[in-house]
Amino acid sequence: MSLVQDSGPRRPFILRHPSVLLFLGALAAFTIVVTILSEAAGLGLVSTSFVKTLGKTLCLCLVAVAMDVLWGYCGILSLGHMAFFGIGGYAIGMWLMYARTEAIVADNLAAAPIPPTPQEISDAIGSQIFGVVGSSEFPLIWSFADSLFLQLLAVIVVPGLLALVFGWLAFRGRVTGVYLSILTQAMTLALALYLFQNDSGLRGNNGLSGLQNIPGWEDWPQSVVSLVFFWASALALALGYVLCAWIVSGKLGSVIRGIRDDEARVRFLGYHVESYKLFIFVLTAVIAGIAGALYYPQAGIINPAEIAPIASIYLAVWVAIGGRGRLYGAVIGAAFVSLLSSWFTGGGAPPINLGFYTIQWTDWWLVLLGLSFVLVTLFAPKGLGGLVDLWTERRRTADRVGDYGPDKGAWRREEGEE
Amino acid sequence: MSTLLELSGVSVSFDGFRAINNLSFQIGEPEMRAIIGPNGAGKTTFMDIITGKTRPDAGSVLWGEKSVSLLRKSESAIAREGIGRKFQKPTVFEAQTVRENLAMALKNPRGPFDVLMHRKTPEGAARIEALAEEIGLTGQLGRIAGELSHGQKQWLEIGMLLAQAPRLLLVDEPAAGMTPAEREHTTDLLKRAAETRAVVVVEHDMEFVRRLECKVTVLHEGSVLAEGSLDHVTKNKDVIDVYLGR
Numbered sequence: 001m002s003l004v005q006d007s008g009p010r011r012p013f014i015l016r017h018p019s020v021l022l023f024l025g026a027l028a029a030f031t032i033v034v035t036i037l038s039e040a041a042g043l044g045l046v047s048t049s050f051v052k053t054l055g056k057t058l059c060l061c062l063v064a065v066a067m068d069v070l071w072g073y074c075g076i077l078s079l080g081h082m083a084f085f086g087i088g089g090y091a092i093g094m095w096l097m098y099a100r101t102e103a104i105v106a107d108n109l110a111a112a113p114i115p116p117t118p119q120e121i122s123d124a125i126g127s128q129i130f131g132v133v134g135s136s137e138f139p140l141i142w143s144f145a146d147s148l149f150l151q152l153l154a155v156i157v158v159p160g161l162l163a164l165v166f167g168w169l170a171f172r173g174r175v176t177g178v179y180l181s182i183l184t185q186a187m188t189l190a191l192a193l194y195l196f197q198n199d200s201g202l203r204g205n206n207g208l209s210g211l212q213n214i215p216g217w218e219d220w221p222q223s224v225v226s227l228v229f230f231w232a233s234a235l236a237l238a239l240g241y242v243l244c245a246w247i248v249s250g251k252l253g254s255v256i257r258g259i260r261d262d263e264a265r266v267r268f269l270g271y272h273v274e275s276y277k278l279f280i281f282v283l284t285a286v287i288a289g290i291a292g293a294l295y296y297p298q299a300g301i302i303n304p305a306e307i308a309p310i311a312s313i314y315l316a317v318w319v320a321i322g323g324r325g326r327l328y329g330a331v332i333g334a335a336f337v338s339l340l341s342s343w344f345t346g347g348g349a350p351p352i353n354l355g356f357y358t359i360q361w362t363d364w365w366l367v368l369l370g371l372s373f374v375l376v377t378l379f380a381p382k383g384l385g386g387l388v389d390l391w392t393e394r395r396r397t398a399d400r401v402g403d404y405g406p407d408k409g410a411w412r413r414e415e416g417e418e
Numbered sequence: 419m420s421t422l423l424e425l426s427g428v429s430v431s432f433d434g435f436r437a438i439n440n441l442s443f444q445i446g447e448p449e450m451r452a453i454i455g456p457n458g459a460g461k462t463t464f465m466d467i468i469t470g471k472t473r474p475d476a477g478s479v480l481w482g483e484k485s486v487s488l489l490r491k492s493e494s495a496i497a498r499e500g501i502g503r504k505f506q507k508p509t510v511f512e513a514q515t516v517r518e519n520l521a522m523a524l525k526n527p528r529g530p531f532d533v534l535m536h537r538k539t540p541e542g543a544a545r546i547e548a549l550a551e552e553i554g555l556t557g558q559l560g561r562i563a564g565e566l567s568h569g570q571k572q573w574l575e576i577g578m579l580l581a582q583a584p585r586l587l588l589v590d591e592p593a594a595g596m597t598p599a600e601r602e603h604t605t606d607l608l609k610r611a612a613e614t615r616a617v618v619v620v621e622h623d624m625e626f627v628r629r630l631e632c633k634v635t636v637l638h639e640g641s642v643l644a645e646g647s648l649d650h651v652t653k654n655k656d657v658i659d660v661y662l663g664r
Contacts, residue, residue: 251536254518258511265509268469269582270497270528279530 013246020245023328024238031234038230040223048223052212052298053342055230057335059295062237064318064334065327066284066291069244071316072324073253074280075260077177079312080184083191084159084285086307088292090195091158093208093302094142095151099215101128102146132206139201155293156286163285164278171274171281176263185309195304207303211296229298236294237331240287245327247283256280317373322383329385336384341365420483422447422616423586428467428477429640437463438474439640447585450612452627452648453620455637456660461620462506464637465588469503470496482585498528502584506591508571512564516555516574519563520546523578545581552610553577554603569600576607586616593626605629624648 014021034054037046046054063085071077105124109116116124127136144150170183198204214225247253258266259273267273296302314337322333343349344365352359361368376383425443429436438460445451455461466472468479470493479488481499488496497503510519524542526532550556553573558566563574572592579587589608593601608630611617621627627634627648634651636643644654651657 247534250534251521252530252534254511254514254522255533257513258522261511261513262509264471264493265505265511266522267493268497268503269523269578270494271533272492272494272528275530 013249014242017245017249019328020242023241023331027234027238027241031231034230035227038223038227040221040227048226051223051226051230053339055226055233055298056295057338058230058233058237059291059298060318060338061331061334062233062240062291062294063288063315064322064330065237065241065244066287067315067319068322068324068327068330069248070280070284071319072326072330073248073260074256074277075263076277076281077181077316078184078281078284079181079309079316080188081284081288082311082315083188083307084163084288085292085295086191086302086304086311087159087162088155088289089296089299089302089306090202090208091151091154091289092293093211093296094145094202095148096211096213096215096297097129097208098125098142098145099148100210100213101125103215103218104128130203133198133204135199141201152293155289159285159289160282163282167278167281171277174274185312188307188312189309192304192307192309195307205303205305207301207306208296209301211302212298212300214297226298229294233294233298236290240290241327241331244287248327252276317369320373320383321376323385324381324383326385326388328388329383332384337369341369344368420446422449422482423468424478424480424485425467426478426480428474428479430463430467430472430474436640438467441477441637441641443635443642445586445616445618447616448612448614450609450617450630450632451619452630452632452634453618453637454622454624454627454634455643458639459637460640461637462590463640465503465590465618465620468496468586468588469493469501494528497582497584500583500585501588502579502582502586503588504575504579504590504592506594508568508575510563510566510571510574510578512562514563515559516550516561516563516566517546517559519574519578520549520559520581523581525581525583549577549581552580553607569596569604572596572600572604573607576604576611580611584615587611587618589617589619591621592619593621593623601626602629 014024034046034051036042038044038051039046039048063081067078067081070081102121102125105121105128109121109124122138123136126138130136130138138145144154166184166187170180175183194200195202196205202208212222212225214220217225220228248256255266255271256276258269259271259276263273315334318334318337319330320333321337322331323329344361347362349361349365351361380386382389421444423443423445425441428438428441430438441460441464443464453461453464463472467474468488470488470491473489480486481488481501486499488499491499511522514522521538521542524545526536526542546559547556550559553576555566555570555574555577558570563571566574576589576592579589592604592608596604605626608617608619612632619627619630633646634648635645636651636654636657638656638660643660644651644657
């Protein structure tokens with residue numbers, strides 16, 4: 001394959017990687033079919049809430065692709081990347097909540113006989129938002145909540161900065177393997193515990209809510225809003241996928257796979273391994289932040305439980321079940337497991353009556369997931385993505401394998417291809 | 419021949435055990451040098467110190483015309499200075515092709531963004547072809563390195579070292595586990611490499627060392643016991659006592 005790649009004029013990136021093209025095609029077809037079947041734009045066979053579920057699933061696929069680059073290609077098992085996802089959600093949630101509350105407050109005060117002062121408006125917004133935690137003051141971190149641009153910037157900058165500082169400390173100290181995984185768990189746990197506090201400034205365990213109401217889009221029904229976010233999520237996934245595929249297919253991909261397989265050897269080749277790890281860690285954190293910023297307006301609510309350590313473990317489970325080291329595997333794993341999960345926990349799966357005991361899937365789903373994780377790790381390390389290999393292998397073995405002729409001097413298949 | 423690398427008075431201990439004891443060593447450019455010594459003589463630690471993996475407790479390691487100290491530099495910075503290292507066990511990237519292995523080693527800017535923006539050039543491809551020719555792996559470029567035989571992996575690793583265009587090559591037991599024919603090829607490779615640069619070979623096998631036809635340094639208990647031609651050191655009484663007499 002690589003022989004073919006190196007010869008001839010340079011073709012566009014996407015054409016050189018048919019799996020990327022195939023993925024984009026499948027994603028586009030899926031998006032169009034869902035749109036046609038949706039309530040807003042077509043037949044109404046897919047409910048608005050299911051469009052939201054699908055849109056959220058696309059965001060989870062995006063963060064899984066990032067996780068695959070980090071874990072499957074670079075060998076860093078981060079069990080804290082959902083923290084960055086959550087931060088992205090909080091960053092956009094702050095603006096959504098502020099802007100919407102501001103509109104409501106302005107409406108209310110407009111009826112008052114005396115026009116309100118800016119201070120009065122600000123106080124009213126504050127007590128609306130922070131009433132639940134017994135405060136009406138705006139904490140410092142809400143300073144930019146009125147600016148969509150700055151909060152969008154925060155979606156990228158805050159996860160990036162946190163990943164930069166955390167990664168710099170961890171990688172410089174040569175923390176690797178399971179120790180790094182534990183450290184990332186500690187990071188996401190610490191962040192979740194901090195946010196659970198009422199005086200954290202982000203409404204404690206209430207989190208941010210009403211995020212499905214987009215300020216300025218009041219006239220649009222949720223069926224339309226859901227479709228817009230679904231499309232945005234699909235676009236983000238497509239762009240993120242192409243970016244990640246571009247990174248891992250080039251020389252950088254070669255170096256990070258080298259780091260995964262033999263870190264010391266890469267170092268003795270003259271590559272500063274820590275910089276590479278930091279680059280990948282920060283990049284994937286930023287992608288996770290963007291995915292989170294698209295996810296939570298569709299979920300409608302974000303609270304600190306979303307960045308509990310278990311969330312990041314799920315992320316690793318998706319990638320493992322889908323198949324590490326291949327980007328489409330991560331997408332398949334995230335989509336399959338998370339949709340199955342909502343089917344089981346949402347009461348979609350019928351309970352199984354064993355006579356002496358009835359299996360309620362809401363209780364037993366996690367056991368089933370854990371079991372399949374163990375089984376996949378032990379018996380099918382390539383995951384669901386490995387099924388694709390079965391198909392391509394079969395095509396290959398159907399082709400001629402040995403010499404072209406019966407005698408030893410005959411042409412071999414390799415020569416025949418030239 | 420000017421001095422390329424100079425170690426003087428280097429000592430290092432691990433938990434009270436003196437692995438290297440007041441070691442002094444010099445090598446010029448170009449030069450071939452063989453290092454022999456019994457197990458535990460400190461051969462691997464010696465390489466670890468030069469490549470920055472181990473920091474010595476005392477002494478200095480000076481590099482190049484400007485006598486830069488290597489002690490403060492990271493492993494990757496030392497590698498970029500022009501010191502290549504081959505490990506005893508062949509360590510190539512088995513999941514990647516021979517071409518990718520060589521491309522990764524090829525002398526090019528090493529920063530993440532340089533590598534991200536790197537594009538294949540005809541010069542790079544030609545260089546890889548030439549290297550493959552030299553290490554006898556022409557036609558194997560598209561193969562996954564994990565499929566190569568033991569000897570081919572050793573050559574690939576030597577090829578990766580050459581691709582780095584180092585000024586000093588440190589080679590740990592290159593002939594281990596090779597057939598006689600493969601050994602001969604390896605000797606040729608190393609001799610040719612030593613025509614233009616400094617090469618240090620750590621080896622147990624006397625026959626192999628003899629074929630390298632170079633100056634020999636004998637290490638024992640972390641310091642230099644004898645130095646000179648192979649015939650000279652094998653006649654040395656101390657050397658016979660600690661090493662050859664066994």
